[in-house]
Amino acid sequence: MSAMLLTQQVLNGLLDGVYYLLIALGLSLIFSLGGIVNLAHGAFYAIGAYLTLVLSPYVGFGGSFVAAPVAVALLGMVIERTLFRRFYRADPILSLLMTFGLAMVAEQLLRMIFGAAPLSYSIPPWLRGQVALGSFIYSFYRVVLIGIAATCIAGLWLLLNKTAFGRVVRAGVQNPDMVGALGISLQPYMSAVAALGIGLAGLAGVLLAPIYSIHPAMGQEIITPAFVVVVIGGLGSFWGVVAAALLVGLVKGVMVGIGYSAASTAAIYLLMLLVLLFRPRGLFGERITRFE
Amino acid sequence: MSNNQFTRRSLLKTAGGIALVSGISAPAILRAQSADVIRIGHLTPRTGFLGPLGEYAVMAIDLAVEEINASGGMMGKKVELLKEDSVNPQTASTKAERMIERDKVTCIIGEISSASCLTIAQVASRTKTLFINTGGNSDALRGKDCQRYMFHVESQNSMYVKTVGRSFLRDGLVKGKKWYSLTADYAFGHDLLKVSKRFMEANGGNFAGDDLVPTDATDFSAYLLKIREAKPDLVVINLAGNQITNFLKQYAEFGLTFPVGGFGFDTALAWAAGKGNFVGTWPVVWHHLIDTPGTKAFVGAFTKKYNKPPENQAWGDYIATKIVAQAVNELKSAESPKIIEHFEKGAKFDVLKTRQGYFRGSDHQLMHEMYAVTALPADKIKNQWDIFASSPPVPGPNEDLEVIAATKEENSCVFPS
Numbered sequence: 001m002s003a004m005l006l007t008q009q010v011l012n013g014l015l016d017g018v019y020y021l022l023i024a025l026g027l028s029l030i031f032s033l034g035g036i037v038n039l040a041h042g043a044f045y046a047i048g049a050y051l052t053l054v055l056s057p058y059v060g061f062g063g064s065f066v067a068a069p070v071a072v073a074l075l076g077m078v079i080e081r082t083l084f085r086r087f088y089r090a091d092p093i094l095s096l097l098m099t100f101g102l103a104m105v106a107e108q109l110l111r112m113i114f115g116a117a118p119l120s121y122s123i124p125p126w127l128r129g130q131v132a133l134g135s136f137i138y139s140f141y142r143v144v145l146i147g148i149a150a151t152c153i154a155g156l157w158l159l160l161n162k163t164a165f166g167r168v169v170r171a172g173v174q175n176p177d178m179v180g181a182l183g184i185s186l187q188p189y190m191s192a193v194a195a196l197g198i199g200l201a202g203l204a205g206v207l208l209a210p211i212y213s214i215h216p217a218m219g220q221e222i223i224t225p226a227f228v229v230v231v232i233g234g235l236g237s238f239w240g241v242v243a244a245a246l247l248v249g250l251v252k253g254v255m256v257g258i259g260y261s262a263a264s265t266a267a268i269y270l271l272m273l274l275v276l277l278f279r280p281r282g283l284f285g286e287r288i289t290r291f292e
Numbered sequence: 293m294s295n296n297q298f299t300r301r302s303l304l305k306t307a308g309g310i311a312l313v314s315g316i317s318a319p320a321i322l323r324a325q326s327a328d329v330i331r332i333g334h335l336t337p338r339t340g341f342l343g344p345l346g347e348y349a350v351m352a353i354d355l356a357v358e359e360i361n362a363s364g365g366m367m368g369k370k371v372e373l374l375k376e377d378s379v380n381p382q383t384a385s386t387k388a389e390r391m392i393e394r395d396k397v398t399c400i401i402g403e404i405s406s407a408s409c410l411t412i413a414q415v416a417s418r419t420k421t422l423f424i425n426t427g428g429n430s431d432a433l434r435g436k437d438c439q440r441y442m443f444h445v446e447s448q449n450s451m452y453v454k455t456v457g458r459s460f461l462r463d464g465l466v467k468g469k470k471w472y473s474l475t476a477d478y479a480f481g482h483d484l485l486k487v488s489k490r491f492m493e494a495n496g497g498n499f500a501g502d503d504l505v506p507t508d509a510t511d512f513s514a515y516l517l518k519i520r521e522a523k524p525d526l527v528v529i530n531l532a533g534n535q536i537t538n539f540l541k542q543y544a545e546f547g548l549t550f551p552v553g554g555f556g557f558d559t560a561l562a563w564a565a566g567k568g569n570f571v572g573t574w575p576v577v578w579h580h581l582i583d584t585p586g587t588k589a590f591v592g593a594f595t596k597k598y599n600k601p602p603e604n605q606a607w608g609d610y611i612a613t614k615i616v617a618q619a620v621n622e623l624k625s626a627e628s629p630k631i632i633e634h635f636e637k638g639a640k641f642d643v644l645k646t647r648q649g650y651f652r653g654s655d656h657q658l659m660h661e662m663y664a665v666t667a668l669p670a671d672k673i674k675n676q677w678d679i680f681a682s683s684p685p686v687p688g689p690n691e692d693l694e695v696i697a698a699t700k701e702e703n704s705c706v707f708p709s
Contacts (some may be wrong), residue, residue: 005521012513019511116338116347117603118537120566120676123545130547137520139545142513211545212510213537213564215344221510256514262477262504264514 006257008136013253014246015142018149021245022204023226024233025156026197032173032236033186033193034088039099040079041226042219043106044198048072048205049214050110053121061124065206072202073195080194088190103219110216118215127210145207152200157238169193173236228268232275234285243283247271329372330365330626332357332613333391335384335412336402336427338377341507341533345404345558345605349426350375351598352606353401356613359593366620378408385411392419398626399424401612404605406430406480413442417708422628424616426608429556430483431703434655438705441628443635443656445612447577449480449487450698453555455662455686456575457491460553463573465526466492470500472524472550474515474539476532477504480556484530488555490702500524505531512539516546529554529572533561540565557665559603562680567673570680573666578607578644581682582663586644601677607644615641646685652694655705659693661685 023045030038051068052061059067083102087095129140160166171179172186179186204222212218225248233244248268255264275283334353336346357373365371374395378384384403391397392415400416403409404427416423417439425433425444434448460466471492475481481504492499500522503515519527527550531539536557543552544565552572559579562570580591580601590610594602602610618641619634620626635651643649649660665680673679687695 002521005517008517009514012517016511016513117344117560118534118564120564120569122541122566122569128545139513139547141545211538211541213534213541215534215564217339217341217343221508224508253514256503257518259503261515262506265506265508 004135006254009253009257010250011136012138013250013257015146015249016253017229017245017247017249018146019204019208020222020226020229020248021153021242022149022200022207023222024229024241024245025153025238026200027226028230028233028235028238028241029193029197030084031230033169034084034190035092036084036087036095037092037099038197039096039223040102040106040219041099041198041201042221042223043103044072044076044201044219045205045208045222046110046216046219047075047106048202049121049209049212049218050114050119050205051202052206052209053119053214056121061127061210065203068206069199069203072205073199076198076202077191077195079198080191084194085187085190103223107216107219114216116216118213121209121214123210141210148203148207152203153242156196156200160238165189165192225268228272230282232272232282234279234282236286237282237284240282240284328369330367330369330620331372331374331391331395331397332616333388333395333397333400334373334375334402334609335378335387335391335400335408336609337379337404337408339379341535342404344534344560344564345427345603346377348560348603348606349402349404349609352594352602352608352610353613355594355597356610356617360613360617366617366626367624371617378403378405378412381405381407381411384408385415388412388415388423389419392416392421397421398620399616399628399631401616402426402609403428406433406483407478409433409442410437413437413439416441420628422616422631424612426612427605428480430480431487431698432479432483434657434698435703435705438655438707440656440707441632443632443651443658445608445615445658447660447662448657448698448703449484449555450702451657451662451696452557452575452577453484453487453491454696456553456555456573456664457495458686459573459664459666459683460526461495463551465551465553467496469497469525470522471497471526471528472501472519472522473499473503473528473530474512475502475504475530476535477506478532480532481505481530484555487698488528488530505535507532507535509535510538512542513546516542516548519550520546520548524550526550527552527572530556532556533558534564536561537564540569540571543571544569558605560605562667563603563676567676567679568670570667573664576604576663576665577660578604579663579665579680579682581678581680582645584644584646586642590644611641611643615643646689647693649693652697654700655698655703657697659697661687661693662696 027041030036048068052064055064055067123141127141130137131140168189229244229248233240251267251271252264255267336349338346357371360371376387399422401424403425406428409425409428412423423442427446429449431449475485554574557574591601619631623630636653638650640648640650643660645661649658652659664683667680
């Protein structure tokens with residue numbers, strides 16, 4: 001294989017990782033703040049994709065790009081108020097069971113409303129075509145997709161690290177009781193974080209609907225690799241999750257590139273095993289007292 | 293770390309809840325074994341990556357049973373259908389066992405996964421009950437794993453390869469040409485790859501590349517970059533389920549223009565890829581545009597009931613049920629050994645095509661016509677369903693139906709006694 005193709009595979013792998021990132025960041029945020037392992041996160045991604053399908057005939061892809069994530073975020077807020085809230089102080093196994101059930105209910109609802117058969121949706125004409133970055137020819141849609149994802153990630157980082165809102169959330173991750181003792185109620189922050197994380201999953205659904213098959217079980221497909229990214233990256237670490245997503249994409253892409261495609265999925269789990277052996281808290285995992 | 297404790301009250305609530313839930317399912321166990329109905333068991337994957345196809349299977353068998361009952365049932369008895377999600381090979385076998393031993397079904401119809409077909413066939417053989425496979429393609433099921441009590445309405449991989457292979461030969465895409473293949477990394481894909489390599493070697497082509505794709509892969513960008521570099525004369529798809537849709541959407545996204553063809557295919561996946569994304573030439577066991585009275589009636593009834601046309605998996609389960617009903621009514625017996633003897637003698641059945649079909653005695657494969665469909669260019673597509681043009685039936689009118697099936701040398705079956 002030529003060095004050129006290898007370079008392309010490395011680049012493509014890194015870019016591929018970005019798609020997991022939108023899902024993984026939300027998962028990590030919700031877990032860090034509330035201790036909820038949200039197995040239903042993939043379902044919100046699927047709902048985002050189906051909403052794109054439903055809304056596009058009326059508002060176009062551009063309109064869905066705004067409306068669908070907002071709708072999914074609002075749904076996330078409702079779920080947080082009615083379900084998540086009851087499990088913050090409970091044994092994590094209970095919230096795990098609850099979100100597992102929620103994922104199944106959501107998937108079955110999609111199946112009942114839209115049918116089990118996959119539905120068709122294409123890239124809007126104005127986003128089609130190829131771009132040449134030197135001799136690297138790449139899909140224009142994916143370049144746009146990565147631009148949007150990078151903007152979201154940068155925005156989220158600024159929100160968490162440069163605003164008063166972010167300070168409270170970060171303090172809440174480390175010590176919720178202390179935040180309470182200082183007279184700050186964490187409840188509205190919890191809702192906001194759930195809406196944000198779940199909204200990002202909805203956004204991923206919108207962005208991937210034109211290039212992936214839209215079917216009721218699509219959430220299940222993405223949730224496992226997203227979890228692997230969170231585990232490799234380390235809990236509570238923003239950049240850990242970012243690095244892990246890129247690493248997972250890279251490993252997968254290079255395995256395909258060098259002709260071991262059959263092992264490309266297995267390689268990700270092997271990577272997780274190795275990381276956990278040497279760094280049990282993940283790559284950049286922080287010590288969070290209440291989870292120790 | 294947990295601060296919640298079980299109180300006596302919550303324990304009672306939980307116990308009560310469990311009792312209530314198990315009470316709901318109890319009537320199934322007490323279901324009366326009445327003598328005036330004939331039961332048929334239907335097992336097919338309804339969730340997972342084959343679930344979308346399973347849904348068509350279920351819709352079709354519901355329609356078939358409705359029609360059979362409307363025209364007098366089987367031997368004057370009403371047909372009752374028991375339907376379950378087969379999930380995976382282990383669950384499929386457990387459910388088949390329960391349907392046969394507890395519910396006393398006459399036969400089991402269904403399946404899409406070749407792996408589940410194998411476990412159901414083992415139960416069928418042990419209990420001497422007929423099983424008709426409507427969706428498992430692997431040649432091994434008609435070869436080293438064949439069973440006397442298993443019949444196949446679905447075509448075997450060899451039939452798919454030889455059908456579409458004729459189109460590739462006609463278009464000059466085989467002799468001296470380079471193929472790049474992507475293969476689903478499980479039993480079905482491996483079997484199909486073996487058969488397609490045999491076809492390629494026999495006709496003087498070779499492989500420029502050959503990648504196995506994990507079944508949970510959704511992103512094909514890394515493979516597309518390799519294909520672009522390899523510049524093949526034909527991209528050959530041995531993928532399955534949603535993989536095919538994902539591949540087609542991304543192939544269009546990356547703007548690749550090498551001819552595409554596949555050896556395994558389902559119409560629903562092309563519909564999901566949609567106009568403009570669906571390209572290439574593919575083999576099908578049946579499609580909704582076949583110009584015969586039988587197909588027109590089936591498509592009409594199905595569309596009226598479900599507001600969309602049936603896809604090829606629907607044909608499989610529909611026709612299998614109709615074949616059983618016809619056999620039982622002709623024999624005036626619903627005993628599996630008698631039905632099997634009837635099939636083995638070469639009884640002919642209307643399979644909604646120009647010629648009648650029959651089961652080949654040597655491996656229990658249904659001998660029938662197949663088709664190669666080619667995607668229409670976007671400007672010739674009138675609606676979301678009619679997105680391809682079909683070849684005439686393969687084999688042609690003057691050929692033996694068996695010419696596309698695997699020969700004894702390619703795949704031999706010895707029924708275990």
